[in-house]
Amino acid sequence: MALSIGSKKIKTAVFISGRGSNLKSLIKFSKQKKSPIVIELILSNNVKSRGLKFSKLFNIKKKIFNFKNKKIAEKKILNELEKRNIKLICLAGFMKILSKSFIKKFNGKILNIHPSLLPKYRGLNTHKRAILNKDRYSGCTVHYVNHKLDSGKIVIQKKVKILKKDTPKSLANRILIQEHKLYPKAISKVFNP
Numbered sequence: 001m002a003l004s005i006g007s008k009k010i011k012t013a014v015f016i017s018g019r020g021s022n023l024k025s026l027i028k029f030s031k032q033k034k035s036p037i038v039i040e041l042i043l044s045n046n047v048k049s050r051g052l053k054f055s056k057l058f059n060i061k062k063k064i065f066n067f068k069n070k071k072i073a074e075k076k077i078l079n080e081l082e083k084r085n086i087k088l089i090c091l092a093g094f095m096k097i098l099s100k101s102f103i104k105k106f107n108g109k110i111l112n113i114h115p116s117l118l119p120k121y122r123g124l125n126t127h128k129r130a131i132l133n134k135d136r137y138s139g140c141t142v143h144y145v146n147h148k149l150d151s152g153k154i155v156i157q158k159k160v161k162i163l164k165k166d167t168p169k170s171l172a173n174r175i176l177i178q179e180h181k182l183y184p185k186a187i188s189k190v191f192n193p
């Protein structure tokens with residue numbers, strides 16, 4: 001008898017805080033035959049995240065956790081992930097920093113996408129900082145998550161040229177187009193090296 005689609009795929013949770021455009025690109029990727037992952041859960045710290053709409057659109061379970069008490073939130077999240085046998089977390093615009101103990105306890109891989117060529121410009125306002133520094137290139141990076149902000153081992157990067165007329169917004173838009181391609185590529189690289 002044929003196995004149900006996705007039965008052997010890596011169960012993945014995507015963590016978001018806002019718009020969710022990377023989430024959307026990951027969902028689309030996960031539906032391709034060649035994708036090593038299946039997205040089982042969308043998780044957010046923010047009930048107002050626009051990206052939560054993709055839960056209904058694509059029929060994926062969503063969960064919202066209040067991070068006012070981070071310890072409690074992380075404990076509940078770990079339970080949820082364990083219950084669903086989640087083996088990959090993709091952070092996609094998730095604005096909370098996961099604790100060292102959460103990262104240690106999670107029985108799987110955690111990836112993040114960041115809009116700069118790490119190790120340059122960890123943290124926020126990456127595009128503005130790259131333009132102010134008169135860099136010729138910026139880009140995006142997918143990396144493993146460790147306990148230091150935007151500092152884990154790099155999986156893959158994509159360079160994007162900074163144009164003279166660029167504003168942080170125009171640069172962000174061009175980089176975002178690349179992010180949507182890079183995250184799926186990184187996942188393929190991690191699971192089918």
Ligand code: GRF
Binds near residue numbers: 018
């Ligand atoms: C992206 O630029 C991502 O690199 C950064 O936050 C933004 C999230 O955008 N970490 P979206 O919510 O995926 O549209």
